[in-house]
Amino acid sequence: MRVTVSRKAHFNAAHRLYNNEWSDARNAEVFGKCANPNYHGHNYELIISVKGKIHPDTGFVMDMKVLKALIREEIEEQFDHKNLNEEVPEFKTLNPTAENISVVIWEKLRNKISEDLELTVTLYETPRNFVTYSGES
Amino acid sequence: MRVTVSRKAHFNAAHRLYNNEWSDARNAEVFGKCANPNYHGHNYELIISVKGKIHPDTGFVMDMKVLKALIREEIEEQFDHKNLNEEVPEFKTLNPTAENISVVIWEKLRNKISEDLELTVTLYETPRNFVTYSGES
């Protein structure tokens, strides 16, 4: 039986939307107030979902304690109370939109989680905007 | 990379469940208090989800500002503070169940959104009842 288990986590970060191959004027035109050079920020709420078979001995798809610790080390400690553009290496050249952040989180977790488990990242940028990525190309 | 972006919106409306090919007695029997001829109402909470490739220049699947404006024009301005049965043309002959409302919303948005984007509508009729429609036949 294949079940999906999900764990919520969160981090608070500053960012701005910015394509550094564009002029400031073009950035302001496309991204509006999200391009503010002084940054703004969000409480990102994160849901990590892992799908696979229930292990008959434990009754677990994946031990939630392990998943919780993995999210803490790989994501929360890297992103929380940070400026994403300035302090998270992946966003030095990649625009930290919710879409791109979800892909970066997925890639950071993908090679830490057993390959026979499917991985989905859901990221709430605000309570009203959220994105989901499952590694689909 | 294909990502789903979702945006929440809401509208408050009156409705009643009513099949106008049936007698009032039959409507009352099937729909119970939801058939009340004086109407009742809901705060409908809406999630519009759009799935597609991240555009490499913007980092967006679809600009949330555009999606937000589209939901406002096509859905909120048509449905908010309305009586769905009496004032929304689609429900003159179609019973405004949550299921049918989700299909109508999907159809109204489908031809306003680029064809290479998949569209899903989630509609909460109450915090305890909700429906999802993705155009599947």
Added chain:
Amino acid sequence: MRVTVSRKAHFNAAHRLYNNEWSDARNAEVFGKCANPNYHGHNYELIISVKGKIHPDTGFVMDMKVLKALIREEIEEQFDHKNLNEEVPEFKTLNPTAENISVVIWEKLRNKISEDLELTVTLYETPRNFVTYSGES
């Protein structure tokens, strides 16, 4: 020790804002789309709070089962799936604003609950608008 115990409940209803001593034009001017003569509606979420001493035998301020049943009989069965203006006697002449609804609910419950308990009604008209009434004049 005086503790406040609170219980959530809910009802779905249609209403319109309307002062029946005013012209329709004046109602439309003051209440905007809320005056729509065809009604709109809400999922009202209700919190009933009761404050008093903990009874030493039960450890209860008031038995939640009793409070739940009282809310069902006095409020939910009177208001749920109703048109407040047309079907709830109190609003025949009283404009069913959230403020006035909270006062009516408070008065309906006040004489069903022991006088040594303080009563507060919190009513969410939408997830974004709510009112609170404690019998203060």
Added chain:
Amino acid sequence: MRVTVSRKAHFNAAHRLYNNEWSDARNAEVFGKCANPNYHGHNYELIISVKGKIHPDTGFVMDMKVLKALIREEIEEQFDHKNLNEEVPEFKTLNPTAENISVVIWEKLRNKISEDLELTVTLYETPRNFVTYSGES
């Protein structure tokens, strides 16, 4: 048109995680504080989702009143205010992890719901941990 309709429900229960083919020491090692022999408990929040065609007469995929009553009888009355390990027969020998509980709920409902409807169970063990099962093997 195939739509998914979902209904929320809930039950409060005690449980412990325990594989009765293992020693107590092994259970404590694997399950940590969740193996506490005196039990702990949760407010389980449940979402039952049913996907199928909208019936043209009713506008329903499935009557929510029927689904609500079915969840009450088959799940809430069996699980609410119970000790899952001690009082729910399915967990006499099956470890009541969220994963296993979701499978048991799915199986209990599957043969009560029309076969042309797809069934998904989402179970929140806490507001931060949840699982989803759709009958996939």
Added chain:
Amino acid sequence: MRVTVSRKAHFNAAHRLYNNEWSDARNAEVFGKCANPNYHGHNYELIISVKGKIHPDTGFVMDMKVLKALIREEIEEQFDHKNLNEEVPEFKTLNPTAENISVVIWEKLRNKISEDLELTVTLYETPRNFVTYSGES
């Protein structure tokens, strides 16, 4: 300027409602399914609120990091994944109703927090039932 700062926390526990000066029959009659001798359980969600003057140097009423750590040590580590009746000394003779639990939490925190700060405990036993205690007699 006197401001209230609040911090959310949570613990999962088993309990039963039981007055040990009463017969089992009397307990069953008064507390119904909550008296189940095999226990049931809850995800208790806790809000600790502290009111006082803003310190001019820090801009804090109380450092949230300190409050968070205090709640962890004094409450979460004592109550989480425990059987309240069996394992928390205060409830050996005191019925663990939500009311009584809120008083016990208040008393445990009261003498750890500066006397010039007012303390309020809000405890959600379920998302639908909650209590508040501020030390009022």
Added chain:
Amino acid sequence: MRVTVSRKAHFNAAHRLYNNEWSDARNAEVFGKCANPNYHGHNYELIISVKGKIHPDTGFVMDMKVLKALIREEIEEQFDHKNLNEEVPEFKTLNPTAENISVVIWEKLRNKISEDLELTVTLYETPRNFVTYSGES
């Protein structure tokens, strides 16, 4: 009859905690990661509550449309997608803790709202931390 009416709003902003009369080392010691010179950010959720008599003609304590517009002009347009330390004049010399932000918001709204109405500001810095200010000294 005196009723409290409340309206939710929100803004997303960057900030850092910083007392500019202290050394950087002292700021880091007291505020930890919240003092990060590159900023972090939050989705601030705001509840503005106004208490007063129900006007007998309108049934309103205060017209929610007016309150909503006032919050938009005075707070959301000043704070949303801003860096509070750098771009909001009040925080040039005042540390933008949640406590201080709530006081600033209260003062900005106080002289725009009729004096016979009591005003309370509740500000969620995260879903787990919030503050309340009612003008009490």
